[in-house]
Amino acid sequence: MTIHHLDALFKPDAIALICGDGDREVMIARNLMKGGFKGPVMPVDATRWALEGALTYPDIASLPLPPALAIITQPLQRAPGLIEQLGARGARAALLISDQRNMTNPDERKRLSQAILSAAKPYGLRILGPGSHGFNVPLSQLNVSLSCQPLLPGEIAFITESDTIGQTALDIGNHYGFGFSYLIHLGDSLDVDLADLLDYLAGDYRTRAILLYLEQISNARKFMSAARRAARLKPVIVLKPRRYPEEPDDAVYAAAFRRAGLLRVEDSDELLQMVEVLKAAKQVNNDRLAIVSNSSSMSLLATDTLYRFDGRLAQFSEMTQQELEALIESGALPNPVNLGGQATVQAYQQALDLLLVDPGVDGILVIKTPSAFTETAPLAEVLAERLGHGRCCLIASFPGPRTGEEARKILLKRQAPTYETASAAVQAFMRIVQYKRNQALLMETPPSLPEAFAPDISAARAVIHRALSEGRRRLDECEATQLLKAYGIPMVDTRLAHTPEEAAQIAAALTPPVFLKIFSPDVPHKSLVGGMTGYLNTPEAVQDAATAMLGRLRQAAPTARFGGFVLQPMVARDGAYELTLGVRSGERFGPVIFFGQGGAEVAAIDDLAYGLPPLNMHLAREIMAQTRIYQRLRYSLLRRANLNALALALVKLSQMVIDLGELATLDINPLWSNAQGIVALDVRVDIAPASDDPARRLAIRPYPKELETTVCLPDGQELLLRPVLPEDEPALQALVARASPEDLRRRFFQPIRELSHEMAATLTQIDYHREMALVAVGPGLPGKAEIHGIVNLSTGPNQDRAEYSIIVDRTMIGLGLGNRLMRRIINYARARGIGEIYGEVLQENKPMLQLNRALGFAIRSDPDDPGLKHVVLKLHEVGMSAG
Numbered sequence: 001m002t003i004h005h006l007d008a009l010f011k012p013d014a015i016a017l018i019c020g021d022g023d024r025e026v027m028i029a030r031n032l033m034k035g036g037f038k039g040p041v042m043p044v045d046a047t048r049w050a051l052e053g054a055l056t057y058p059d060i061a062s063l064p065l066p067p068a069l070a071i072i073t074q075p076l077q078r079a080p081g082l083i084e085q086l087g088a089r090g091a092r093a094a095l096l097i098s099d100q101r102n103m104t105n106p107d108e109r110k111r112l113s114q115a116i117l118s119a120a121k122p123y124g125l126r127i128l129g130p131g132s133h134g135f136n137v138p139l140s141q142l143n144v145s146l147s148c149q150p151l152l153p154g155e156i157a158f159i160t161e162s163d164t165i166g167q168t169a170l171d172i173g174n175h176y177g178f179g180f181s182y183l184i185h186l187g188d189s190l191d192v193d194l195a196d197l198l199d200y201l202a203g204d205y206r207t208r209a210i211l212l213y214l215e216q217i218s219n220a221r222k223f224m225s226a227a228r229r230a231a232r233l234k235p236v237i238v239l240k241p242r243r244y245p246e247e248p249d250d251a252v253y254a255a256a257f258r259r260a261g262l263l264r265v266e267d268s269d270e271l272l273q274m275v276e277v278l279k280a281a282k283q284v285n286n287d288r289l290a291i292v293s294n295s296s297s298m299s300l301l302a303t304d305t306l307y308r309f310d311g312r313l314a315q316f317s318e319m320t321q322q323e324l325e326a327l328i329e330s331g332a333l334p335n336p337v338n339l340g341g342q343a344t345v346q347a348y349q350q351a352l353d354l355l356l357v358d359p360g361v362d363g364i365l366v367i368k369t370p371s372a373f374t375e376t377a378p379l380a381e382v383l384a385e386r387l388g389h390g391r392c393c394l395i396a397s398f399p400g401p402r403t404g405e406e407a408r409k410i411l412l413k414r415q416a417p418t419y420e421t422a423s424a425a426v427q428a429f430m431r432i433v434q435y436k437r438n439q440a441l442l443m444e445t446p447p448s449l450p451e452a453f454a455p456d457i458s459a460a461r462a463v464i465h466r467a468l469s470e471g472r473r474r475l476d477e478c479e480a481t482q483l484l485k486a487y488g489i490p491m492v493d494t495r496l497a498h499t500p501e502e503a504a505q506i507a508a509a510l511t512p513p514v515f516l517k518i519f520s521p522d523v524p525h526k527s528l529v530g531g532m533t534g535y536l537n538t539p540e541a542v543q544d545a546a547t548a549m550l551g552r553l554r555q556a557a558p559t560a561r562f563g564g565f566v567l568q569p570m571v572a573r574d575g576a577y578e579l580t581l582g583v584r585s586g587e588r589f590g591p592v593i594f595f596g597q598g599g600a601e602v603a604a605i606d607d608l609a610y611g612l613p614p615l616n617m618h619l620a621r622e623i624m625a626q627t628r629i630y631q632r633l634r635y636s637l638l639r640r641a642n643l644n645a646l647a648l649a650l651v652k653l654s655q656m657v658i659d660l661g662e663l664a665t666l667d668i669n670p671l672w673s674n675a676q677g678i679v680a681l682d683v684r685v686d687i688a689p690a691s692d693d694p695a696r697r698l699a700i701r702p703y704p705k706e707l708e709t710t711v712c713l714p715d716g717q718e719l720l721l722r723p724v725l726p727e728d729e730p731a732l733q734a735l736v737a738r739a740s741p742e743d744l745r746r747r748f749f750q751p752i753r754e755l756s757h758e759m760a761a762t763l764t765q766i767d768y769h770r771e772m773a774l775v776a777v778g779p780g781l782p783g784k785a786e787i788h789g790i791v792n793l794s795t796g797p798n799q800d801r802a803e804y805s806i807i808v809d810r811t812m813i814g815l816g817l818g819n820r821l822m823r824r825i826i827n828y829a830r831a832r833g834i835g836e837i838y839g840e841v842l843q844e845n846k847p848m849l850q851l852n853r854a855l856g857f858a859i860r861s862d863p864d865d866p867g868l869k870h871v872v873l874k875l876h877e878v879g880m881s882a883g
Helices: 006-010 024-035 076-089 106-123 163-176 194-202 220-233 250-260 268-283 296-308 318-324 345-355 377-386 405-413 422-443 457-469 477-486 500-509 539-556 617-625 629-635 643-659 726-738 741-748 757-764 817-831 846-855
Strands: 015-018 041-044 069-072 093-096 126-128 134-137 142-145 153-160 180-185 209-213 236-239 263-265 288-293 363-367 393-397 495-497 514-519 532-536 564-569 577-585 591-597 608-611 663-674 677-680 683-687 709-712 718-723 771-777 787-795 801-808 836-842 858-862 865-874
Touching: 006 093, 006 126, 006 134, 006 194, 015 024, 015 076, 024 041, 024 142, 069 076, 076 093, 076 106, 106 126, 153 163, 153 194, 163 180, 163 209, 163 268, 194 209, 194 220, 209 268, 220 236, 220 250, 220 422, 236 268, 250 263, 250 422, 250 608, 250 617, 263 268, 263 422, 268 422, 288 296, 288 345, 288 422, 296 363, 296 422, 318 345, 345 363, 345 377, 363 422, 377 393, 377 405, 393 405, 393 422, 422 617, 422 757, 457 477, 457 643, 457 683, 477 495, 477 663, 477 683, 495 500, 500 539, 500 564, 514 539, 532 539, 539 564, 577 629, 577 643, 591 617, 591 643, 608 617, 617 629, 617 643, 629 643, 643 663, 643 677, 709 817, 718 817, 726 757, 726 771, 726 787, 741 801, 771 817, 787 817, 801 817, 817 836, 817 846, 836 846, 846 858, 846 865
Parallel strands: 015 041, 015 069, 069 093, 093 126, 153 180, 153 209, 209 236, 236 263, 288 363, 363 393, 801 836
Antiparallel strands: 134 142, 134 180, 495 564, 514 532, 514 564, 577 591, 577 663, 591 608, 663 677, 663 683, 709 718, 718 771, 771 787, 787 801, 836 865, 858 865
């Protein structure tokens, strides 16, 4: 993960154009000249003496100065040698236009790709492509593309894996009059990939929002880390086909986009329109929409769309309803507000002024259909005057390609969300709601776990290793039960018998009635072969049922392997819901957790939701909320479910995935849930050998438990030093509240009274892949344990330097806690390969400067601020023990 030398790609001071024998270099040179690039463009072409007015050079060695960027249009097979020469000449970035489509041998393509990377590596030279059609940065007057269309400058960056989608977006943007800060075609992403560009553009002040068109993701962890960071800083809107060959099913991508805080749209038109719609996002706090229209039919259609996207009609206050009575027909519902076919601009104006101040309204949709009684343009002017004046969002729909055109133009000039159809306008409003919910999900503080949770990892591994040593890839039901027990997931008492006679003996020891199931690794759904029966009250009944069951298996599936019979005492359902949850592969995203309505018809019901581990209680509830059954689980008064128990079970499955690399799939179906708790009745577990760290297969780096350590202070206190968790937010706010104003000013360089939720969330909800924070805590669960100190280490995308910050409880001053925290974080940085740690310290903060000197930091004064010291620790120059 790096943005090294991407400035050489997008902000070059000199460009070399390594020409082939086609027309592409002519088009690129023409675009560079027309675009107004200020630096020298140096074509390298042994067959032409000039290209678009620029004198050519016979070879790379004869270039008069080092090019920051080289554009190569020659056949790809020549790229390794050219890149070697360019790197030696001083180039730091290259754009490869040619692609690999004419190379049908996969091994040949792989060898060529490796040769290109090997040639670039000694020079740190970055490569965009191959197969990229280039990029356009209009604000830098840099058009390095094969496009004939001009690009208007703007604040929107667009990264695309498809050149045709990029050209379509450019055409749409030119038509509607909005521009781009960057338009980048990725090509094959041999080196510079989507994650690198997300990191680069997240820090670009000229870019207000990022648009993505993608078809596949090669490195899920790198993408998720970059996307989560970018989405915290600015809107990231993604368009992806829902069905793409050889990719994980779309449910996995949808879960990844939600987790990263991205907003997904359905087509290229909506992709561009959402940029303007999101400008209204600050004014939207919920999904309560008011509809004002001169057509009851249009209002009904808009309402249908609102309900389809799970929105709500706003409930007006009594005062608003009374004021609206004069504008609508007697007895009509207050929302939608139907002003009638002869509604005047004044009527719209009065309704708008009432709704803009109503506390129950989050958005107002104004619909104006063609009418002989009222022109549309004056109404558009009224809306334009009210943009940004109220507490809620305004969206307009002016149907009719001709009659509504002028009104739409008026509002588009004011960059107001405006649509021809009411359905599109409602969908836009709900996209804003979805975006705000995704952003809230990124920042929401999860509750502490409802109970202490310490899995028996050794017992779980013993079960799996025993099965693998016997050459099996599926646990029998008794082993699967032991696995669930090791992680504290309740499972009904389960026994395994290998013959009908043994089944009768076991049944004699169980409380009747008994439930009997056949076990076969080749039959996923036992009911399909008559492999389940219940209410067996005697051992003899069990033996007879088992014998008949085995006969049916042999008849229905003669080649299926027989693994025995599973016996369980029957548990009274007592109104429990029948659910399913488990783990399955998300391909390159690693294992994913699923939850939904269970039972024999789970596939037909199709009510499953997915989430990426690791999970906490909040993320587990978010997965559950994606299903239809969740509404009944949450709101049913007579038939309640224990939602905390369900969420905790998902958290435990998430931990199982993190701990057990051999776990391939796990399917609990059914799992019964009522107000008292949960119990699993059936579980299937598939396993596979694994040699790597199990956490490496996850798309999001999990909590690094290996960094936990216990320290004993001189006064006898024992504290746990561990990585910070999102649940620690309240305890961190309490630590800051205990600090003196002077301590806080020294730490934050400004007077603060308390740590806001936003700042606390930033410090506790970290991406362990690129940053770290260690806390010193007392006894108790995360969220309940008191924090006595915290040290943060934040790296940039290049991960070569990291900035530290630290705060220690006043009651711990003089006990060496700050020294312990700093040494631990320095040791962590060294192990991660970080080159240096730096920070800023006020000159008056003598204790911190003294600690910096003791740890080997170099200290220098700020030339512009005599009261500020810069401290730097070069890790490769310091051989300090961890302490």
